[in-house]
Amino acid sequence: xxxxxxxxxxxxPQAVLAALGIRDAVLLIHERPTLDPEARLVAALAGxxxxxxxxxxxxxxxxxAELADHLLAACPDLRVLVTxxxxxxxxxxxxxxxxxxxxxxxxxxxxxxxxxxRLFADRAAAVRPGFAVDAGNAGHVVRICRAxxxxxxxxxxxxxxxxxxxxxxxxxxLDDRFRLLTRGSRTALPRHQTLHAVxxxxxxxxxEDEQVMARRLSTFVAGARPEVAERVCGLPxxxxxxxxxxxxxxxxxxxxxxLETIRAFCAERLxxxxxxxxTRDAHARYYLDLLRTADPLLRTGAQMEWLARLDEExxxxxxxxxxxxxxxxxxxxxxxxxxxxxxxxxxxxxxxxANLAAAxxxxxxxxxxxxxxEEYGMCVxxxxxxxxxxxxxxxxxxxxxxxxxxxxxxxxxEFMMMLLSMFTGPPTDFGEMQQFYMDAVSGLSPWKQALAYxxxxxxLQVLGRIDEALDRFEQSLAGFRAIGERWGMVLVLSGLxxxxxxxxxxxxxxxxADEVLALARELGSATETAEGLCRxxxxxxxxxxxxxxxxxxxxxxxxxxxxxxxETLAWALLxxxxxxxxxxxxxxxxxxxxxxxxxxxxxxxxxxxxxxRIDAALAEIGNPIGGPLTGPVSER
Numbered sequence: 198x199x200x201x202x203x204x205x206x207x208x209x210p211q212a213v214l215a216a217l218g219i220r221d222a223v224l225l226i227h228e229r230p231t232l233d234p235e236a237r238l239v240a241a242l243a244g245x246x247x248x249x250x251x252x253x254x255x256x257x258x259x260x261x262a263e264l265a266d267h268l269l270a271a272c273p274d275l276r277v278l279v280t281x282x283x284x285x286x287x288x289x290x291x292x293x294x295x296x297x298x299x300x301x302x303x304x305x306x307x308x309x310x311x312x313x314x315r316l317f318a319d320r321a322a323a324v325r326p327g328f329a330v331d332a333g334n335a336g337h338v339v340r341i342c343r344a345x346x347x348x349x350x351x352x353x354x355x356x357x358x359x360x361x362x363x364x365x366x367x368x369x370x371l372d373d374r375f376r377l378l379t380r381g382s383r384t385a386l387p388r389h390q391t392l393h394a395v396x397x398x399x400x401x402x403x404x405e406d407e408q409v410m411a412r413r414l415s416t417f418v419a420g421a422r423p424e425v426a427e428r429v430c431g432l433p434x435x436x437x438x439x440x441x442x443x444x445x446x447x448x449x450x451x452x453x454x455x456l457e458t459i460r461a462f463c464a465e466r467l468x469x470x471x472x473x474x475x476t477r478d479a480h481a482r483y484y485l486d487l488l489r490t491a492d493p494l495l496r497t498g499a500q501m502e503w504l505a506r507l508d509e510e511x512x513x514x515x516x517x518x519x520x521x522x523x524x525x526x527x528x529x530x531x532x533x534x535x536x537x538x539x540x541x542x543x544x545x546x547x548x549x550x551a552n553l554a555a556a557x558x559x560x561x562x563x564x565x566x567x568x569x570x571e572e573y574g575m576c577v578x579x580x581x582x583x584x585x586x587x588x589x590x591x592x593x594x595x596x597x598x599x600x601x602x603x604x605x606x607x608x609x610x611e612f613m614m615m616l617l618s619m620f621t622g623p624p625t626d627f628g629e630m631q632q633f634y635m636d637a638v639s640g641l642s643p644w645k646q647a648l649a650y651x652x653x654x655x656x657l658q659v660l661g662r663i664d665e666a667l668d669r670f671e672q673s674l675a676g677f678r679a680i681g682e683r684w685g686m687v688l689v690l691s692g693l694x695x696x697x698x699x700x701x702x703x704x705x706x707x708x709x710a711d712e713v714l715a716l717a718r719e720l721g722s723a724t725e726t727a728e729g730l731c732r733x734x735x736x737x738x739x740x741x742x743x744x745x746x747x748x749x750x751x752x753x754x755x756x757x758x759x760x761x762x763x764e765t766l767a768w769a770l771l772x773x774x775x776x777x778x779x780x781x782x783x784x785x786x787x788x789x790x791x792x793x794x795x796x797x798x799x800x801x802x803x804x805x806x807x808x809x810r811i812d813a814a815l816a817e818i819g820n821p822i823g824g825p826l827t828g829p830v831s832e833r
Contacts (some may be wrong), residue, residue: 207260209257209260209261210233210234210235210264211234213234213249214234214238217238217241219237219238235264239267239271242268242272242275244274246274247274247275247276248276248277248278249277249278250277250278250279250280251265251277251278252279252280253280253281254280254281255281255282255399255402256402258285261279262286265277265279265287266287266288280295282399282402282444282445283442297348298311298312298316298342298347298349299312299313299347300313300343300347301313301339301342303339305335305339308338309330313342313347313352314330314339314342316356317338317341317342317352317355318338320352320353320356320357321359321364323356324356324359325359325360334365337364337365337368338364340368340371341355341368341371344368344371345371345458346456346457348456348458350395351392351395354391354392374458375392375393375461375465393462396458396459396462397462400463400466406432406436407436407439407445409430409432409436410436410437410440411440411445411446411455412464412470412472413429413430413432413467413476414440414446414453415455415461415463415464415466416429416464416467416476416516417513418513418516419454419509419510419511419513420453420454420455421513422452423438426453428479429476429479429480429483431479437453440453441453478526480516480517481517481520481521481526481529484514484517484533485517485529487507487510488533488537488540489536491503491506491540492536492537492539492612493611495539496539496612496682496685497644497680497681498680498682499681500681500682500683500684501683504540504544504720504721507540507544508544511544511546514533515553518530518537518553519556521533522553522556527560527561527564528569531557531566531569531572531573531575531576534550534553534557534576534579535572535575535576535609535613536610538575538612539611539612541579542582542612542616543684543720543722543725544721544723545725546760547724547761547762547763548760548761549761550582551581551583551761552583553579554577555580555583557576558576558593570600570601571601571607571609572609572610573600574597574613574617575610575613575616577590577593578594578597578616580593581594581798583761583763597617598617601613601617606645611642611645614648614649615648643676643679643680644676644680644682644685646676647674647675647676647677647685647689648673648685648688650669650673650676651669651670651688651692653669654666654669654692658696663696663700667696670696673689674686677689683716684725686716687716687717687720687722687729690712691728691729691732694706694709694710694713694732698736701739703736703740704740706735706736707737709732710729710732710733710736711733713725713732714726714729714730714733717729723756723757723759723762724756724757724765726753726756727752727757727760727762727766727769730752730753730756730769731749731750731753731768731769731772733746733749734747734749734750737749738772742779743772743778744776744779746772747776749772750769750770750773750776751769753772757769764797764798764803764804764807766793766796767796767797767804767807770789770790770793771789771807771810771814773789774786774787774789774790774811775814777789778817778818783818787818790811790814790815790818791815793811794808794812794815797811
């Protein structure tokens with residue numbers, strides 16, 4: 198029995214009677230009163246084994262619950278199946294959530310293996326005979342189905358647009374999905390004729406507090422934990438639980454999330470309410486508080502826990518930075534960026550975070566924020582790590598070096614201590630730098646102290662004082678081990694591996710590279726994993742030949758392309774070029790080495806050696822005789 202057309206709860210029993218064909222009224226006979234509709238239903242259904250289906254009752258929940266409860270109590274052989282967005286809440290009820298159609302991943306070789314794609318293909322063929330999902334349009338079809346959350350009606354509406362639009366046009370216009378998806382079947386209920394009407398039907402059933410919570414919750418990109426939603430949205434958790442009961446949000450993995458279609462609708466309501474700016478400000482400030490808590494803990498034994506916590510919030514961290522930039526809240530923006538940097542670096546989010554920093558710095562222009570020199574400096578470094586180095590960025594890096602000289606120890610943005618010399622380089626006076634490390638170590642926090650020992654080890658290595666460098670590396674490694682900081686251990690083990698490689702102790706370098714890879718994979722750090730693969734490839738090149746290292750370089754190149762780590766990509770391409778040189782395919786080698794030189798960041802202190810190795814390999818290819826590979830070319 199479809200209850201969608203019934204507008205009054207009192208009409209539910211009568212509508213069920215009509216659906217069962219029990220239409221004649223019972224007249225007064227011998228002064229006996231007419232039976233009420235519920236009693237007539239009991240009389241008709243008692244003793245019968247029957248399944249009664251009540252469809253679309255979300256706007257009549259109370260009346261449907263009362264009727265179902267009464268009939269089930271009076272008719273033991275009766276079963277009732279109810280569909281709607283909200284449970285009835287009666288004794289004995291079993292709830293079976295109906296999920297959207299299963300969605301394909303972004304890239305798949307078998308899109309028709311997923312019911313959402315099959316539905317689109319079926320409905321599209323109905324309006325455009327001969328339509329089929331193929332290699333040319335599969336990407337667009339997958340994007341449509343994913344953007345529409347696998348909602349069957351939304352997919353049908355999208356397929357119907359193929360009467361006048363191409364698949365690519367439909368996919369491109371889904372940012373304005375409510376305007377696009379407006380032409381459903383004329384014979385369908387009004388709320389099924391447009392996507393907007395579908396969602397509006399559920400929206401109109403919410404009370405005022407539920408509507409406020411729903412529209413404010415749309416600020417979250419990836420949903421929210423209940424305590425976070427309560428703080429940002431300004432309403433108690435119970436309102437959120439009510440939205441979940443009404444299927445406007447779903448609860449999974451400790452978070453309340455909206456389907457993207459519902460979120461888009463609620464975002465429109467948020468803009469209309471005039472609350473958008475205040476809600477987004479509350480959202481951004483919550484994430485700044487979260488980062489201030491999480492950032493120092495990323496460099497402790499609680500590292501794995503807090504990396505996972507920030508993984509949950511990654512999309513919202515980015516959204517908070519974008520909003521601060523767009524709204525001109527530059528102080529908030531640079532603080533968000535600065536305190537995100539350690540997380541982004543450890544997780545290898547290089548390109549995305551660099552783009553956020555570039556947009557913020559472009560909006561900031563020539564303005565400076567007094568008292569936020571560290572935060573500003575970190576924003577510049579985040580922008581720099583994408584690999585591009587134009588004149589404006591060089592100017593900003595030089596400014597950072599003036600603002601934060603070599604003897605400056607960061608106070609608020611601790612992770613800057615690691616990055617600063619990587620991009621701007623140490624001073625030309627290595628003795629001055631060595632004295633700094635000797636003087637600065639006492640009084641530093643354990644993490645800064647371990648990092649200072651590591652930095653001093655690199656300086657001593659440059660000065661040729663290898664035994665002292667090894668001692669400092671060991672002190673640094675012991676410090677990072679004591680606080681349980683895996684990323685720091687990776688840094689030191691990589692430095693030790695590079696030193697052993699230069700000494701010609703390739704077996705030790707290989708063993709250290711394996712340690713680096715184990716820790717990097719435990720961390721889930723793609724960049725450090727790629728670097729460890731390159732180190733292992735370099736060691737294997739000397740132990741068993743570059744062909745044996747090919748798989749390591751290839752995997753490192755793939756990981757580096759994926760996360761935008763240009764310095765490691767250049768290293769991996771260099772390794773692959775050396776492989777082709779050994780095979781004798783100089784054209785393939787030259788192409789790889791030229792690409793390596795193109796992607797290798799310029800004017801970075803930390804990439805000078807990689808660029809030198811690339812140039813040496815290219816020079817060797819230029820030798821008409823070819824010539825054997827030499828040790829220095831294959832060392833880092």
